[in-house]
Amino acid sequence: MVIVFEVDSVAEAERYVGRFPLTKKGFLEWTYVPVMAPLPIEALMDRSVDVAEPYDRTR
Structure with missing residues (x-):
């Protein structure tokens, strides 16, 4: 089991x-x-994506 x-x-x-x-x-x-969750996949395709800390983008 994984939790x-x-x-x-x-x-x-x-x-x-x-x-x-x-x-x-x-x-x-x-x-x-x-x-740790990986960076959003769109960061690999679009250089304008914010990849700096904090990584939480749920706000």
Whole structure:
């Protein structure tokens, strides 16, 4: 199973899964893989696309 969290750090994701009942009982084992979303695909085709930080464009 893969669960994707949009959080600022791995520690924050660990806090979330630490609250799961099956995690508390020791029935689930977790591996954390921090990843970052790639730049928008249009950045490869249009030089006017803003690719500077912050990358969040949901505002």
